[in-house]
Amino acid sequence: MSDTPTVLDRICAEKRKQVAELKGRRTIQELLKRAEDQAPPRGFALSMEHQIDKIGYGIIAEIKKASPSAGVIRPNFQPAQLARAYQRGGAACLSVLTDQRFFQGSDADLGAARSACDLPVLRKDFMIDPYQIVEARALGADCVLLIVAALTDAELEQMEGIALGYGMDVILEVHDEAEMARAVKLKSPLIGINNRDLKIMKTDLATSERLVPLLPEGKIAISESGLEGPGDLKRMAALGVRRFLIGEALMRRTDVEQALKVLLAGAGATSLA
Numbered sequence: 001m002s003d004t005p006t007v008l009d010r011i012c013a014e015k016r017k018q019v020a021e022l023k024g025r026r027t028i029q030e031l032l033k034r035a036e037d038q039a040p041p042r043g044f045a046l047s048m049e050h051q052i053d054k055i056g057y058g059i060i061a062e063i064k065k066a067s068p069s070a071g072v073i074r075p076n077f078q079p080a081q082l083a084r085a086y087q088r089g090g091a092a093c094l095s096v097l098t099d100q101r102f103f104q105g106s107d108a109d110l111g112a113a114r115s116a117c118d119l120p121v122l123r124k125d126f127m128i129d130p131y132q133i134v135e136a137r138a139l140g141a142d143c144v145l146l147i148v149a150a151l152t153d154a155e156l157e158q159m160e161g162i163a164l165g166y167g168m169d170v171i172l173e174v175h176d177e178a179e180m181a182r183a184v185k186l187k188s189p190l191i192g193i194n195n196r197d198l199k200i201m202k203t204d205l206a207t208s209e210r211l212v213p214l215l216p217e218g219k220i221a222i223s224e225s226g227l228e229g230p231g232d233l234k235r236m237a238a239l240g241v242r243r244f245l246i247g248e249a250l251m252r253r254t255d256v257e258q259a260l261k262v263l264l265a266g267a268g269a270t271s272l273a
């Protein structure tokens with residue numbers, strides 16, 4: 001075992017510093033008040049259900065300017081425009097990266113994207129403290145993602161409980177069998193299977209192929225990362241997977257509405273009117 005910190009270790013260490021600093025600037029009481037003042041969550045899981053009923057796929061389309069694995073992906077980055085285009089293109093939900101240091105995102109990106117459309121929004125960040133869950137709701141987020149590899153069982157349970165208490169949905173992200181065994185003990189049915197190994201930054205769709213058949217009854221797979229073309233969606237659909245988190249492949253295209261429509265049509269989606 002190497003002691004060299006992985007990318008995920010570095011991101012989480014940085015996040016701990018940021019959250020400690022944020023707590024000094026904005027008290028949890030202020031955040032709780034702001035979270036209470038928000039309109040109710042838009043129903044993230046439900047929106048995927050509806051879109052699967054309508055067109056056969058529930059796509060979480062991601063708004064991400066840059067990433068540790070790819071550097072800057074989309075220099076001309078306009079979250080509100082992208083959100084509207086994704087909605088027209090057939091997305092069920094949005095994922096908005098709010099991490100600044102590694103993804104060049106911001107909380108303002110989430111607000112701009114959510115206000116520009118009717119889609120439910122995942123606050124895509126690295127959640128290491130319950131404070132960030134309250135903050136996500138205070139920003140208007142409809143869903144949070146918890147990376148099982150980054151949290152203890154007690155932390156997962158606590159953060160999931162806070163999010164579900166707000167009526168938000170929770171995606172529990174796993175990358176191997178041991179993480180999946182921990183995730184399925186929690187309440188949320190949404191299990192995000194990340195095809196990207198966050199330790200070595202390699203993507204392999206075989207991860208979904210290996211893990212999806214192990215999911216217990218009642219749990220729902222979302223295949224995440226490295227999905228590029230219609231063939232990838234069909235390959236996953238053969239496993240029964242209909243929910244996908246897709247970022248880079250769409251963000252690299254000038255016209256993301258058209259790119260999403262082409263992706264869906266190529267994968268056999270129906271009635272994309």
Ligand SMILES: O=C(O)c1ccccc1NCC(=O)[C@H](O)[C@H](O)COP(=O)(O)O
Nearest residue numbers: 067068069224225226227245246247248
């Ligand atoms: O995308 C990265 O390079 C990355 C690196 C370290 C931690 C997380 C990372 N990505 C976050 C994501 O969840 C992806 O943006 C999402 O699954 C979409 O992936 P893709 O379609 O491959 O952009």
